[in-house]
Amino acid sequence: MKQLEEKILAEGKVLPGEILKVGSFLNQNIDTQLLGQMAQEIARLFEGHRITKVLTIEASGIAIATAVGLTMGVPVLFAKKHKTSNVDGSVYSTRVHSFTHNEDYNVVVSRDYLTADEKVLLVDDFLANGKALDGLIDLCNQAGAELVGVAIAIEKCFTGAGDRLRAQGVKLESLALIESMTEDAVVFRS
Ligand code: 5GP
Numbered sequence: 001m002k003q004l005e006e007k008i009l010a011e012g013k014v015l016p017g018e019i020l021k022v023g024s025f026l027n028q029n030i031d032t033q034l035l036g037q038m039a040q041e042i043a044r045l046f047e048g049h050r051i052t053k054v055l056t057i058e059a060s061g062i063a064i065a066t067a068v069g070l071t072m073g074v075p076v077l078f079a080k081k082h083k084t085s086n087v088d089g090s091v092y093s094t095r096v097h098s099f100t101h102n103e104d105y106n107v108v109v110s111r112d113y114l115t116a117d118e119k120v121l122l123v124d125d126f127l128a129n130g131k132a133l134d135g136l137i138d139l140c141n142q143a144g145a146e147l148v149g150v151a152i153a154i155e156k157c158f159t160g161a162g163d164r165l166r167a168q169g170v171k172l173e174s175l176a177l178i179e180s181m182t183e184d185a186v187v188f189r190s
Contacts, residue, residue: 001037001038001041001175001176003034003037004034004038004153004154004175004176005176005188007022007025007031007034008020008022008154008176008178008186009186011024011025012186014181014182014183014186018128018156018158018181019100020126020154020156020178020181020186022125022154026063026064026125026153026154027060027125030063035063035064035067036067036071038064038067038153038175039064039067039068039070039071040071041175042068042071042123042151042173042175043068043071043072045151045173046072046121046148046149046151046171046173049119049121049148049149050119050148051072051074051119051120051121051148052074052075052117052118052119052120053074053075053076053077053114053118053119053120053121053145054068054069054072054074054075054076054077054120054121054122054123055076055077055078055079055109055114055120055121055122055123055136055139055140056076056077056078056079056122056123056124056136057078057079057096057107057124057132057135057136058078058079058080058081058107060124060125060126061078061123061124061125061132062076062078063125064123064124064125064153065078065123065124068121068123068151072121077109077113077114078109079107079108079109079135079136079139080107080108080109081105081106081107082105082106082107082108083106084106085106085108086108090110090111090112091108091109091110091111092108092109092111092114092139092142092143093106093107093108094106094107094135094138094139094142095107095135096131096132096134096135097129097131098131099126099128099129099131099132107135107139109139109143111143114139114140114143114145115143115144115145116143116144116145117145118143118145118146119145119146119148120140120145120146120147120148121148121149121150121151122136122137122140122147122149122150122151123150123151123152124136124150124152124153125152125153125154126152126153126154126155126156127150127152127154127155127156127159127161127162127172127174128156128159128161129159129161130159130161130162130164130165133150133161133165147170148171149170149171149172149173150165150170150171150172150173151173151174151175152172152173152174152175153174153175153176154174154175154176154178155174155176155177155178156178156181157177157178157179157189158178158179158180158181162174162177176188177189
C-alpha cells in the first residue's frame with residue numbers, strides 16, 4: 001500500500017536488532033487518517049469472506065485491529081498477556097515468544113469470546129518471526145474457530161515467516177512488505 005510505504009520511508013527509523021520504529025504514526029502517536037485507509041484496504045482484501053471477528057494480541061495490534069473491526073462492522077477480540085495460563089479453565093491459553101522483549105509469556109482469551117462458530121481474521125501491526133501469529137492460530141484451533149486469514153500492516157519478509165505461512169495455505173495479506181532494511185535504506189518487495 002503506497003501511502004504506508006511512503007510513511008515508513010518518511011518517518012520510520014531502523015534500530016539495531018532489525019526493529020523498525022513507527023511510533024510517530026502507528027505504535028504510539030497514531031495517524032488516524034492513515035489507519036483508516038489501512039483498514040479500508042484490509043476490508044477490501046477480505047471482502048466476501050464473511051468474517052465474524054477480528055482477533056489480535058495486546059498491545060500494539062489493538063489500534064489497527066479496532067480500525068479493521070470498525071470498518072468491517074465486526075467485534076474485535078484481543079488476546080491478553082497473563083501471568084498464569086488457565087487456572088479456572090475459563091480461557092484458552094498459549095505461550096508466545098515476544099520479538100520486542102525477547103521473553104516468553106502466556107496469552108489468553110476468554111472461552112466466552114472465541115467460539116466454534118466464528119470466522120476469524122487475525123490482524124497485527126508487524127509480522128517478524130511469526131510467533132505472535134502462531135499463538136493466535138493456536139487459540140483459534142483450541143476454540144474450533146475457522147481461520148479465514150491474516151492481515152498485517154508491516155511484514156518483515158526477510159525472516160521468511162510470512163512466506164512459510166503462505167506455503168501452509170494461510171491467506172496472508174500485508175500492506176507493506178519489507179524485503180530488507182538498514183539505517184540508510186528500506187527496500188520493499190515489488
Ligand atoms: P513475531 O511474533 O512475528 O516475531 O513479532 C510480531 C510482534 O512483535 C508484533 O506484534 C509487534 O508488536 C512486534 N514487532 C516485531 N517486529 C517489530 C518491529 O520491527 N517494530 C515494532 N515496532 N514491533 C515489532
